Amino acid sequence: MLSLKNLRLKYPDDDRIILKNLNININDKEKVLLLGPSGSGKSTLLNVLSGIIPRSLDIPMKIDEINIDPFPGVIFQDPDTQFCMPKIKEELAFVLENMNIQPEKMDDLILKSMKDVHLNADPSMHVNRLSGGMKQKLAIASILLQKSNTLFLDEPTAMLDAQSTKQLWDLIIEHWEHQTVVIVEHKVDYIWNYVDRIIVMNDQGVITHDSTPKDILDNHIDILNEYGVWHPYSWSYAPSFKPIETSHKTLLKAQQLQVLRNKEALIHIDDLTVNKGEWIALTGPNGSGKTSLLESLMQLIKYNGTVYFKDKPLKKVKDAARNMFFVYQNPELQFIELTVYDEILINYMYQDKASAHQKTTDMLNLLRLYHVKDQHPFELSIGQKKRLSVATALSTNAEIILLDEPTFGLDSHNTFELLKLFNNRVQSGQTILMITHEQEIIKQYATKVLNVQDNTLLVSGGDLDGQ
Numbered sequence: 001m002l003s004l005k006n007l008r009l010k011y012p013d014d015d016r017i018i019l020k021n022l023n024i025n026i027n028d029k030e031k032v033l034l035l036g037p038s039g040s041g042k043s044t045l046l047n048v049l050s051g052i053i054p055r056s057l058d059i060p061m062k063i064d065e066i067n068i069d070p071f072p073g074v075i076f077q078d079p080d081t082q083f084c085m086p087k088i089k090e091e092l093a094f095v096l097e098n099m100n101i102q103p104e105k106m107d108d109l110i111l112k113s114m115k116d117v118h119l120n121a122d123p124s125m126h127v128n129r130l131s132g133g134m135k136q137k138l139a140i141a142s143i144l145l146q147k148s149n150t151l152f153l154d155e156p157t158a159m160l161d162a163q164s165t166k167q168l169w170d171l172i173i174e175h176w177e178h179q180t181v182v183i184v185e186h187k188v189d190y191i192w193n194y195v196d197r198i199i200v201m202n203d204q205g206v207i208t209h210d211s212t213p214k215d216i217l218d219n220h221i222d223i224l225n226e227y228g229v230w231h232p233y234s235w236s237y238a239p240s241f242k243p244i245e246t247s248h249k250t251l252l253k254a255q256q257l258q259v260l261r262n263k264e265a266l267i268h269i270d271d272l273t274v275n276k277g278e279w280i281a282l283t284g285p286n287g288s289g290k291t292s293l294l295e296s297l298m299q300l301i302k303y304n305g306t307v308y309f310k311d312k313p314l315k316k317v318k319d320a321a322r323n324m325f326f327v328y329q330n331p332e333l334q335f336i337e338l339t340v341y342d343e344i345l346i347n348y349m350y351q352d353k354a355s356a357h358q359k360t361t362d363m364l365n366l367l368r369l370y371h372v373k374d375q376h377p378f379e380l381s382i383g384q385k386k387r388l389s390v391a392t393a394l395s396t397n398a399e400i401i402l403l404d405e406p407t408f409g410l411d412s413h414n415t416f417e418l419l420k421l422f423n424n425r426v427q428s429g430q431t432i433l434m435i436t437h438e439q440e441i442i443k444q445y446a447t448k449v450l451n452v453q454d455n456t457l458l459v460s461g462g463d464l465d466g467q
Helices: 042-049 088-098 103-116 132-146 162-175 213-219 221-227 290-297 317-321 340-351 353-366 382-394 412-427 439-444
Strands: 002-010 017-026 031-035 065-067 073-075 150-154 180-184 197-201 207-211 250-261 264-275 279-283 303-309 324-327 400-404 431-435 448-453 456-460
Touching: 002 042, 017 042, 017 207, 031 042, 042 150, 042 180, 073 132, 088 103, 088 132, 103 132, 132 162, 197 213, 197 221, 207 213, 213 221, 250 290, 264 290, 264 431, 264 456, 279 290, 279 412, 279 439, 290 303, 290 324, 290 400, 290 431, 317 324, 324 382, 340 353, 340 382, 353 382, 382 400, 382 412, 412 431
Parallel strands: 031 180, 031 197, 073 150, 150 180, 279 431, 279 448, 324 400, 400 431
Antiparallel strands: 002 017, 002 065, 197 207, 250 264, 250 303, 448 456
């Protein structure tokens, strides 16, 4: 059994108590889904239950009683935080070495674990060359190799496409019969009816509901909506907008473009046109080159072909940056200031110093970041970091905003607020090109869909079957 009695915890330099007088008991072999809004302390609670706090993260906490598994398997929200070795094969071999597996047996086990999670890559490939989704698959492969009695999953499918998400949940469910499993997840449709219990936390880190999936959905859906917690019917409460009337004014054009990775052509594009006021969704399997395409448009990586902005060839990063703003999937890659407030303020200051403070405050309130405005961006939760990175883009005058999975890790409240912001920007003539695996965004909001399939970019309207 896993149990915590009277847990109290707060982060240094944060006046807010994350978890206060929290009690939880999880039975052996029980499957538990932990739900709550962004910043409610779900990941922190997982870190305590798994022993990461305080063994690896020295976070001040007090607790009357604690009973945990000393050797659990953990899949983190950000897979980069758990890799130890530079190459795929070495990362998986590291796990096997710790299990005292004989070297001559390792190759077969490594290849099988990669096949099980549908990680289609050369085992000698460097981990830092993998896409976000492929890294997530590698993290899951390493945990499945451990065969731990207890498994903690923190957004294990957040970076995966729909097909990979289903495949991985099928795989995890197939192997978890004799394991205790605690899950934090936003994409709950796949697992709602497979868990035994659902525990709901509010934004103060307090457990408010603890019951069966059926009872929670039948009798407490109003609370889930109030907290912004994802559930199987969440998208029926999503905002609806008036139709977007896109302009025929061309901003960006790519001709005979080959998106490259290590000199290999990932995507072939004969002709791509991006017009003013479009809301474009870019989708496709993990590792198909979607992020590389956006990096090519921003002149960040080499490519073959020609990219034009308003009929002028783009060749340098600074030329692209005058007109476009790129938000990475990992928000930490682009933070440059020491506080959340300054991270947003800096862009408004370049536009109008007189209104910069008020606009920054409004943006912080809108994206529910005002209470952390004085914190360093790296101290935020994953969801808060994601909102901050999008806020930096929305605080610019860029004509095109490029977004890599902007709603990843967000609760429904914050996702819907971002969608409203995106719609306002598109209605005012700004263009948004976003990578997303979220089917409802593609179906309900996109004016154009770019779909990467078999190294080719396909263009269609706002609804794609099977993606």
